Amino acid sequence: MAWKWGGGVPEYPGGLNLQHSIEYWLTLDLLASEQGAPTPCGAVRVRDAAAADVVFVPFFASLSFNRHSKVVPPARASQDRALQRRLLEYLVSRPEWRRSGGRDHVVLAHHPNGMLDARYKLWPCVFVLCDFGRYPPSVASLDKDVIAPYRHVVPNFVNDSAGYDDRPTLLYFQGAIYRKDGGFIRQELYYLLKDEKDVHFSFGSVVGNGIEQATQGMRASKFCLNIAGDTPSSNRLFDSIVSHCVPIIISDEIELPFEDVLDYSKFCIIVRGEDAVKKGFLMNLIKGISREDWTRMWNRLKEVEGHFEYQYPSQNDDAVQMIWKAIARKVPSIRLKVNRLRRFSRFETNRMDETPTRSPWLESQAS
Known part of the structure; x- marks a missing residue:
């Protein structure tokens, strides 16, 4: 996503799926942090990955599922699955991923069916989710992940005096x-x-x-x-x-x-x-x-x-800033995991595939 500052911000293209639009709000806030936006910017984008506490992955998983999850003949797989595969290929090829095994990467998959395939390869990452209902404990948990609110659908009750x-x-x-x-x-x-x-x-x-x-x-x-x-x-x-x-x-x-x-x-x-x-x-x-x-x-x-309010520009302690703060509270744990991972990094060893087993039952709930 890119726009010329002062020329207006692009609207979220998800229509009624706005309730799972956190990728939009956090990406917008992060981009605004380096464009002089009138926002608290609890997170600030840096250009040097070595200076970053976490690596933000701006993949719109909820939008991808909502728009591209159906298989369109003659294709044998959905565009959503293809996009997930391309994302994985890109991430694991990057030095930032190899440095931490993905443990300091932040992946947004707020729709329960978002990242349905890739989640089993992205399990070391910090997921930002709506709940753990379709994730096995080996993939997502409160220990490493963040629960974010839905964007409300009904309007705010301004000046409510209805006691x-x-x-x-x-x-x-x-x-x-x-x-x-x-x-x-x-x-x-x-x-x-x-x-x-x-x-x-x-x-x-x-x-x-x-x-x-x-x-x-x-x-x-x-x-x-x-x-x-x-x-x-x-x-x-x-x-x-x-x-x-x-x-x-x-x-x-x-x-x-x-x-x-x-x-x-x-x-x-x-x-x-x-x-x-x-x-x-x-x-x-x-x-x-x-x-x-x-x-x-x-x-x-x-x-x-x-x-629980998503908005742009973000405001102090609104949903956007609360999510950034929740991610920040994970940073010490992330650093511990990355440092432990590096203990034997000087030795060339054959590592076992740590990818969690896929759950047919969880995947069936998405159909």
Whole structure:
């Protein structure tokens, strides 16, 4: 991506797939760091790789999957797979990769199906992901990787004064009800909650006026359900946060962005799946939350929502800057791994192939 400073910034070409657009925002911020942009620039681009803490890989994996994952005859493989292969060939040929084995490379693959093939070769890298739902522990983990928020789809609730009494709906959910894998809990909750008083639980999507309906619904609700879908996370959590609708998170395997510096218990209710599907459990829990406790969480949502905001120019502690800081916190660990890798570098030895075994089950979830 390149543009002439002062001539405008190119828009993200992903359309409705904007929720997985982190490659765009971080690349934009990094390029702006050397063009005099009005931004805090938590990360600064350097031209000498030896002076860099990490190597940023500006491959738009989510966009590649969304645009090029279908096989177009007479081709036998998708363009997305071809792009991944070319990326791998380029990276491993570089001295920066050989110096660290890729351990100091930052790879953005926010869409759960992004880098579906290359991830098994890029496993030493620092991945920036939405969750670990389709990654085996040998490829991705909190030890080395960063969880980043989705970009919210609904607009921000500016100047929100809709407090407890101004939100008539107790509990809100609108989205796909029937999902595969971990999303089966949505169906169970639907049958448990669909007839409850002051509960809105219905099918919905982003097509048509779906976003407008969701915006109005969340802003009129005290609590918003955030249930695991095909993977442990979804953008609905971040739509809830910017709508100041207290999130009820039901996802046993979810990892939350920036949880090492944010206490989600101050503005979310997190429920185990096995408890949520017990008859009456969820409604009793929600009804037991006092007006005062709800108001404290509502106020906290308004304080933290900026941490989940992608924007250009980036601002202090917005999503872009929070991601850079999360990556920076990985640097000491990266240096330890690279230094340990160099212990015997003066000796020529035959190394075993450390590539993790591919998981047919995980790959089937992407289809």
